[in-house]
Amino acid sequence: MQFAIQYSLGNSPHCFHILSDKTLSALVKHVHRELLPTQEDGEDGDASSSSASSALSLNVVEAAIKAIVARHNYGLDGIPGGGKPPAAVCVWRWEVKEQHRDWLPKIARAKAEIRLAERAQVSSVIHPIVHQGIEIA
Numbered sequence: 001m002q003f004a005i006q007y008s009l010g011n012s013p014h015c016f017h018i019l020s021d022k023t024l025s026a027l028v029k030h031v032h033r034e035l036l037p038t039q040e041d042g043e044d045g046d047a048s049s050s051s052a053s054s055a056l057s058l059n060v061v062e063a064a065i066k067a068i069v070a071r072h073n074y075g076l077d078g079i080p081g082g083g084k085p086p087a088a089v090c091v092w093r094w095e096v097k098e099q100h101r102d103w104l105p106k107i108a109r110a111k112a113e114i115r116l117a118e119r120a121q122v123s124s125v126i127h128p129i130v131h132q133g134i135e136i137a
Contacts, residue, residue: 020092020094022094024065028061028062032061035056067097068096068097069100070097072092072093072095074091074092074119074120074122074123075089075092076089076090076127091119091123093119
């Protein structure tokens, strides 16, 4: 199952970017649909599709996703004075956990590590500006 989700999530270099803004629930449903596409109308696959869907439940997909990736906000976690920040200042990304990055193909792993470093750098610059009121020159 972990291989199937890694394949579904990591097969394209742009795939993570497309899926990164999804909530856990939306990501689970998306991956489930990718792994078990529905049968076209008129095909005789209803029984096999139903048994495959029950064998690979949404709970199983969710558990595998949680084991492989974590969702990080590289935007603002809070705003001065308290309160929840508006969605426009949140930058959510699903990141493959460090212990599983070796599962990715070498080129995809290198790209992912570069993007991760860029996001972490921007986040480390933005947070002090917002929380301490530092002016940008």
